[in-house]
Amino acid sequence: MSKRNMRIAIYPGSFDPVTLGHLDIIRRASGLFDRLIVAVMHNQNKKPMFSVEERMEMLRRTTAGLPNVEIESFGGLLADYARRKNACVLVKGLRAVSDFEYEFQMALANRKLNADLDTVFLMTSSEYMYLSSSVVKDIAVHGGSVAGFVPDEIVQDIVCRTRKED
Numbered sequence: 001m002s003k004r005n006m007r008i009a010i011y012p013g014s015f016d017p018v019t020l021g022h023l024d025i026i027r028r029a030s031g032l033f034d035r036l037i038v039a040v041m042h043n044q045n046k047k048p049m050f051s052v053e054e055r056m057e058m059l060r061r062t063t064a065g066l067p068n069v070e071i072e073s074f075g076g077l078l079a080d081y082a083r084r085k086n087a088c089v090l091v092k093g094l095r096a097v098s099d100f101e102y103e104f105q106m107a108l109a110n111r112k113l114n115a116d117l118d119t120v121f122l123m124t125s126s127e128y129m130y131l132s133s134s135v136v137k138d139i140a141v142h143g144g145s146v147a148g149f150v151p152d153e154i155v156q157d158i159v160c161r162t163r164k165e166d
């Protein structure tokens with residue numbers, strides 16, 4: 001297939017850190033599009049546990065078996081980044097009804113900013129409905145085990161980071 005006809009999708013987020021819920025969406029979306037760019041946002045509003053580079057490295061490790069998945073970072077407007085990447089789709093995971101209103105607003109705003117961009121929502125698998133990066137960090141900070149919440153490959157990264165903060 002020529003590069004011009006490729007269907008490129010972007011899955012944006014903070015991924016601080018990537019969870020099994022994110023990985024579930026990445027796996028399923030990678031089967032739907034020719035290329036999936038997982039885009040780590042530079043977010044000044046959130047105080048991160050991991051730097052953007054660390055988050056990208058953890059994502060690379062956990063998606064190593066998915067050849068059409070690329071890990072990048074971005075700042076500024078997502079709609080502009082999508083244009084630069086020739087992406088036609090944003091992938092978002094929907095966990096609960098509470099996600100819907102915010103995501104609906106974002107999808108409409110992004111489409112207004114970039115008319116060539118559609119947002120595709122994947123329903124999160126039921127076992128990950130409750131999961132967020134903050135839940136994972138809270139468990140780790142309070143000494144709980146994050147195994148079963150995040151990919152096995154990054155459990156130790158989280159243990160080490162929270163130990164340092166003791």
Ligand code: COA
Pocket residue numbers: 012013014015016019020021022025041076077078079093094095105106107109110124128131132133134135
């Ligand atoms: N599994 C596990 N957790 C999930 C999840 C899933 N399937 N889907 C969402 N989450 C969690 C995330 O871990 C995150 O948790 P946290 O708040 O504890 O860190 C939370 O849900 C919010 O996720 P998301 O909606 O993806 O927000 P985000 O902060 O990770 O990223 C952007 C939001 C990047 C999509 C958005 O801020 C953006 O587009 N920014 C660019 C600026 C811009 O263009 N603004 C105008 C938009 S109209």
